[in-house]
Amino acid sequence: MNALLVAPVVWPLATAALLVLLQGRLSIQRTLSTASAAAQLALAVILLARVATEGILVVQFGGWDAPFGISFVADHLAAVMVLVNGIMGTAVAVYALRDLDADRERLGYHPMFHVLLAGVNGAFLTGDLFNLYVWFELLLIASFVLLTLGNRREQLEGGIKYVAANLVASMLLLTGIGLLYGATGTLNMADLALKLPLVPAGLATTLAMLFLVAFGIKAAIFPLFFWLPASYHTPPVAISALFGGMLTKVGVYALLRGFTLLFVADVALTHGLLAWIAGITMVVGVLGAASQTEFRKILSFHIVSQIGYMVMGLAFFTPLGIGGAVFYMVHNIFAKANLFLIAGIARWYGGSFELKKLGGLYRHRPLLAVLFVIAAFSLAGFPPLSGFWAKLVVIRAGFEVQAWPLVAVALFVGLLTLYSMTKIWLAAFWSPLPEGVTLRAGPAPALLYAPVVALALLTLAMGFASAPFFALAERIGAELTDPTGYVLAVLGEAAAAAFVAQGVAP
Amino acid sequence: MKSLILRTTTRPIIVVLLLISVFLLLRGHDLPGGGFIGGLVAAAAAALYAIAFGADAAARLLRVRPELLVGWGMATAVVAGLLGMVAGREFLTGLWWVIAVGDQEIKLSTPLLFDVGVYLVVVGVVLRFVLSLEER
Numbered sequence: 030m031n032a033l034l035v036a037p038v039v040w041p042l043a044t045a046a047l048l049v050l051l052q053g054r055l056s057i058q059r060t061l062s063t064a065s066a067a068a069q070l071a072l073a074v075i076l077l078a079r080v081a082t083e084g085i086l087v088v089q090f091g092g093w094d095a096p097f098g099i100s101f102v103a104d105h106l107a108a109v110m111v112l113v114n115g116i117m118g119t120a121v122a123v124y125a126l127r128d129l130d131a132d133r134e135r136l137g138y139h140p141m142f143h144v145l146l147a148g149v150n151g152a153f154l155t156g157d158l159f160n161l162y163v164w165f166e167l168l169l170i171a172s173f174v175l176l177t178l179g180n181r182r183e184q185l186e187g188g189i190k191y192v193a194a195n196l197v198a199s200m201l202l203l204t205g206i207g208l209l210y211g212a213t214g215t216l217n218m219a220d221l222a223l224k225l226p227l228v229p230a231g232l233a234t235t236l237a238m239l240f241l242v243a244f245g246i247k248a249a250i251f252p253l254f255f256w257l258p259a260s261y262h263t264p265p266v267a268i269s270a271l272f273g274g275m276l277t278k279v280g281v282y283a284l285l286r287g288f289t290l291l292f293v294a295d296v297a298l299t300h301g302l303l304a305w306i307a308g309i310t311m312v313v314g315v316l317g318a319a320s321q322t323e324f325r326k327i328l329s330f331h332i333v334s335q336i337g338y339m340v341m342g343l344a345f346f347t348p349l350g351i352g353g354a355v356f357y358m359v360h361n362i363f364a365k366a367n368l369f370l371i372a373g374i375a376r377w378y379g380g381s382f383e384l385k386k387l388g389g390l391y392r393h394r395p396l397l398a399v400l401f402v403i404a405a406f407s408l409a410g411f412p413p414l415s416g417f418w419a420k421l422v423v424i425r426a427g428f429e430v431q432a433w434p435l436v437a438v439a440l441f442v443g444l445l446t447l448y449s450m451t452k453i454w455l456a457a458f459w460s461p462l463p464e465g466v467t468l469r470a471g472p473a474p475a476l477l478y479a480p481v482v483a484l485a486l487l488t489l490a491m492g493f494a495s496a497p498f499f500a501l502a503e504r505i506g507a508e509l510t511d512p513t514g515y516v517l518a519v520l521g522e523a524a525a526a527a528f529v530a531q532g533v534a535p
Numbered sequence: 536m537k538s539l540i541l542r543t544t545t546r547p548i549i550v551v552l553l554l555i556s557v558f559l560l561l562r563g564h565d566l567p568g569g570g571f572i573g574g575l576v577a578a579a580a581a582a583l584y585a586i587a588f589g590a591d592a593a594a595r596l597l598r599v600r601p602e603l604l605v606g607w608g609m610a611t612a613v614v615a616g617l618l619g620m621v622a623g624r625e626f627l628t629g630l631w632w633v634i635a636v637g638d639q640e641i642k643l644s645t646p647l648l649f650d651v652g653v654y655l656v657v658v659g660v661v662l663r664f665v666l667s668l669e670e671r
Contacts, residue, residue, distance in 0.1 A: 035616075035626040043613045049606030091619070091627040137602075 033079060034088045034101050036072045037111050037150035038164075041065065041118075045143040055134055059126055062139045066122040069146065070115035073108075080108040081501075085508075085518035087156070095519050096217035100156035102519055105505045106355060110153040110282055113362055116487070117274050118146045120480035124370055125267035127474040133178045133265065141178075145171035145271070152279050156519055158206050158216040161283065165202070165247070169195050172276060175268045176260060187260030194256035198246035205239035212236070219519035222290050222512055223528055230294060237292035237299050244287060248280025250340055251310040254333045258317060261332070262325035262382070266373030269325060273332055274366030278358055281339050288343060289351065289509040296346055304344035308438045311337030315445040324372040324382040324457065327449055328365065331408065334442060335361050341439060342423045345430050352506025353422035356498060360407070360415040360491055367404040367484040371397065374481065375457055377473045379466065384456035386466060391458040393468055396478075398458045403485045405450040407492065410443045415491035422502070538587070545587040552580035560654050561647075570650030574657025581658070582665040590669035593662075601662040608655025615649035 044065040051058050080086055080103050090099040103111070122142070129138055148168025155161050177188040210216055212232055213224040225233060242253065249257040257277065261269050284303075292299055314334025321327045339361070342354025372382060374397055379387040391398040407414035420443060427436040462468065472478075491498050508514060517525035556576035563569030585593035594600075619628030631644045 031625055032620060035620075039613060039616065039626070042609060046606050046609035046613060049602055049609065052602050052606075089625060091629060092625040140606075 031088050033072070033076050034086055034103055034154065037069065037076065037115075037154060038147045040069055040072060041143040041147040041150070045140040045147065048140040048143060049137075052137070052140075053135065055131060058134065058139045062142065063119075063122045063126065065143065066115075066118040066146070070112075070119045073112040073115035076103060077105075077108040077112050079103075080105055085514055087518050095156070096215045096220035099160050100217060100219070100519050101154045102156035102219075102515065103154055104508055104515060104518075105501065106282070106285065106509065107153045109355070109359065109501065109505065110278075111150050113359055114146060114149050114153070114275060116484075117271060117362060117366055118142075120366070120370075120484055121267050121271045123476055124270070124373070124480045125265075127476045128267040128373055129265055130179075136178055137174065138178060141171045141174045142271075144168075145175065149275055149279055153282060156218050158209065158218060158221070162199070162202055162206060165279070165283075166199060168276070168279065169199070172272065176264050176272070178264065178268075181263070184263040187263040190256045191260040194246055194253070198243050198253075201239055201246075202243035205236055205243055208232075208239070209236050217519065218286070218290055219512075219516045219524070222516055223520070223524060223531070225291055226294060226531055228294075233292070233294045234298060237288075237295075240287050240292065241284075241299070241302070244280050244283040245306070246280075247277070248284055248336055248340075249277045249333050250306050250336055251313050251333075254310070254314070254336075257333060258326060258329040261329040262323065266325075266369060266376070270366040270369035270373070273328060273369050274362040277332055277336060278339075278362055281336060281354075281358055284340065285343055285351065285354065285509065289346075290512045290515065293346075300344045300346045303340055304432065304435055307337045307341035307344050308435050309337075310334065310340060311438060311442040315442045315449070318449045319445060319452075322384050322456075324375065324384060324387075324453065325369065327453060328368050328372065331446065331449065332365060334446065335365070335408070337442070338420065338423055338439065341435060342426060344435075345426045345432065346510070347426055347429060348503065348506035348510045349422065349429060350426035350506070351509050352499075352502035352504075353419065353426050355505050356502040357419040357423055359498075360419045360488070363484050363487050363491070364404045364408045364416060367481055367488065368401070368408065370477070370481045370484070371401050371404060374473050374477050375401075377477065378468045379457070380469065384453065386463060387457040388460045388466065389458075389462035389468065392461075397473075400481050400485050401454070401458060403488055405454065406447075407488045409447040409450045411447075413492050415488050415495070418492065418495050418499070422499075541587045545583055549580045549584055552576055552583070556580065556654075560650060563650055564644070564646055570653030571657055573650075574654040575661065577654070578658045578661035578665070581662055585665055585669045590666045593669070594666060597662065601659040601666065604655045604659030604662070606659075608652045608657075608659060610652070611655060612649050612652030615645045615652060618645050618648070 048058055048062060086103045088101045089095055145168055148164050148171060151164030152161055155164060173192055176191060177184050212228045213221060215221060215224055246253040261272055288299060311334050314330050318327045318330035321330060339354045339358050342350040342357060375387060375390060376382055378394060381387060407416040410416040410420040424436050424439055513525055513528055516528045556573045559568035559576060560570055560573035581593055584596060616627045618630060620626050622630055629644055629646045631642060634641045
């Protein structure tokens with residue numbers, strides 16, 4: 030059991046070490062990198078199965094008991110996110126076999142890719158705030174390298190904005206962690222859930238705001254999202270798909286964890302603020318997307334917009350809302366990453382990401398058009414695709430707490446999302462080829478199509494057979510809104526009893 | 536940089552720096568020090584050599600590519616963590632072997648092994664930076 034919990038970080042780190050030592054031997058690196066990503070996916074499946082049958086799993090590093098050592102905690106949310114990361118890691122590793130140029134591979138793409146996966150998994154599994162900071166730094170450093178690998182001018186320009194924003198976030202996070210430790214004397218998240226209610230209200234709110242800004246920059250919520258559309262369209266497609274799918278969701282995960290387990294003293298204030306942020310993030314993101322004409326830039330702005338829906342679910346702070354946010358997050362990771370990958374194939378054929386230089390893909394490449402329709406219309410929330418159910422749940426959660434304005438905004442933004450997706454459809458797929466542009470002959474490599482098809486099938490499964498996914502999301506919603514089980518698993522029965530006695534848990 | 540003074544003083548200083556770096560690495564378990572700061576001091580020694588004699592000379596002195604140090608360092612640290620699990624305990628659990636040499640005790644442990652891994656990673660990463668910049 031212990032090995033299973035540690036594996037999602039140790040496995041990719043060991044792979045990365047091996048890949049560094051194999052630097053220069055490209056074919057061995059490619060095989061090892063892909064096989065390792067697939068093995069990590071298998072490990073993640075086993076982990077989720079174990080969590081589903083045995084409940085929350087905990088490991089105390091080095092045998093030092095919580096709250097003194099570092100805990101790794103796999104509840105349903107963490108296990109699901111590790112699994113999603115495994116799926117994305119495998120899909121992108123396969124896609125990169127044909128998408129990435131040998132130069133970037135020689136510069137160290139393969140080891141950095143696995144360091145990134147390790148950092149993301151670590152952030153999901155850790156039960157300690159300082160440790161969370163460390164995993165954030167690990168994944169950020171790997172992402173800095175991946176983002177600027179190749180040294181193209183626009184990559185460096187986007188990279189600087191990305192680095193600057195994320196360093197500010199890291200600094201705020203560290204400041205918050207320091208203050209929190211000063212106020213409570215602990216950084217174990219379960220222990221914090223016990224001790225934060227004893228902190229004076231003003232200080233607790235200040236801390237909550239620091240963490241909101243720090244996690245908010247990483248999640249790209251309004252008004253802290255500017256770095257995302259400036260950088261995500263610049264690296265190779267495989268990398269921007271992984272970034273667009275996974276990385277901002279690590280920030281959303283941190284928000285979900287922080288604002289269900291830790292900062293729940295003044296829900297009216299913190300989650301009320303989150304509701305405002307959610308609404309504005311949705312609108313600003315979707316308007317930004319409407320003004321763009323480059324495939325990947327449109328997608329980048331939509332990432333921001335859809336983060337709004339996830340924060341909206343969190344803001345309602347009900348089991349349904351939070352379960353809906355998680356369902357939305359998982360659906361969005363698959364659909365969004367897939368759209369980036371499809372953009373890559375469209376570029377393979379048409380030679381450009383600019384919509385006005387693309388066209389005729391529906392007529393000449395119908396398979397790609399079908400795959401695009403699945404991902405894009407799922408994103409826009411068309412029934413019966415996964416995005417429809419995701420939006421439905423979040424909006425129903427809004428009905429339950431009677432948050433009418435936010436529900437109206439969410440519905441309106443859904444229409445604008447459809448507009449953007451239709452714009453790409455019309456320009457790249459439906460309209461005839463522009464003058465002087467010819468499509469590259471022959472089908473694109475199967476290794477580019479394989480991950481796209483797999484992700485499209487996942488999107489379809491989440492739409493047509495959504496019951497098991499909903500059951501899981503409901504369970505996560507219940508687990509997050511009543512953290513007693515989390516505290517019990519990490520700290521034992523006495524602490525859990527004290528937690529319930531404090532009257533924090535419902 | 537072709538400075539006779541720098542080149543002459545660099546040689547003895549490097550010896551001292553490398554000794555200090557190993558000293559910091561070994562005392563790091565209970566006292567200030569450890570693999571990270573030890574690695575930085577060792578990297579500073581190599582950086583000084585690179586400034587005085589050029590990046591090529593420093594690379595020759597190092598004998599291995601800095602990237603390989605990073606790889607071996609990461610592998611060492613991971614293995615140090617896994618040894619605890621091989622012994623049937625939690626990941627990263629410290630295991631100790633005390634060896635008596637004369638009337639002295641030498642304590643070997645997996646935390647020390649972990650720190651050696653960190654040391655190698657830090658030396659490798661910093662030297663990669665320094666050599667790349669010095670080559671320009």
